[in-house]
Amino acid sequence: MRILVLGATGRVGSHIVSLALRDKHIITAVVRNPNKVKVDNENLHIIQGNVLEKQDIENAMENVDVVISALNTDGTNTLTKSMSLILDAMNKMNVKRIITVGTAGILQSRLMPSILRYQSSESKRKTTFAAQEHHNVYELLKKSDTDWTIVCPTYLPDGEYTGTYRIERSLLPKGGVEISVADTAEFTYQQIQCKEYLKSRVGIAY
Incomplete structure (x- = not known):
């Protein structure tokens, strides 16, 4: 498979690259x-x-089967700006599948299901800027005709790969407080072969 990885030098992205190369995929x-x-x-x-x-x-989108974005906000609106360009390029090159790494803040609140976690008292973040950026990406993906999946981890310590974690569509698993970078990358990478979570946000935590 030919995979475009964005954010490839970041914590999650570098793990994804390693996993894909292990399995002999072609990575851009x-x-x-x-x-x-x-x-x-x-x-x-x-x-x-x-x-x-x-x-x-x-240029990077040529001859690509799937896009994985592990970009982070960098404290700027990079996520929002780049996603518009990514979706335009995907449409031009007829690429349908995109998997992004988001944040648990854009999952639905359990306490107030009509709003997102970062908008509710569930969120412990003092600033909502990053979550708002991820929310913007979510809205852009929802409006697109791509087969998207947003992996939404909670607190991300480095940690080791365990392969044992909980996942839940649209919600953070109850009591979940963290998930390692390695396990997040592994689950994200698995989605290139998985159709279960198309057009979904997926909460992931121990």
Whole structure:
């Protein structure tokens, strides 16, 4: 499979790249600084570019089967801006499948099911900027004709891979307070072969 990974040098993204290369997939990664890529593999194709540049995204989208975005907010509106470009390029290149890593804040609140967690008292975050950015991405994906899945982890310590965690559509599993980067990456990566959570947000926690 040919996979475009965005955010490939980040905590979750780098794990996803390793898992995909292990299974002999062909990976394209758009990175601002190629020196941050510590992997040397003939199946890994690095494109130096910016996810906020339309042409860079379109170039990377050629001959791709699935997109995985593990981009984070960087304290800016990168997520919102880049997703519009990603979706336009996917439409142009006829790519249908996209998996993104979001946040548990954009899952439904258990206490007030009509709103999202970050909008409710369930959220312990002092600022909602990052959650709002992920919410914007969710709204863009909902309006698209792609087969999208948003993986929504709660607190993300580095931790080890365990393969044992709980998942729930649209909600954070009850009592869930954390999930390791490695387990989040593994579940996200699994979605390239899974159709169970198309057009869904998926909460993940121990």
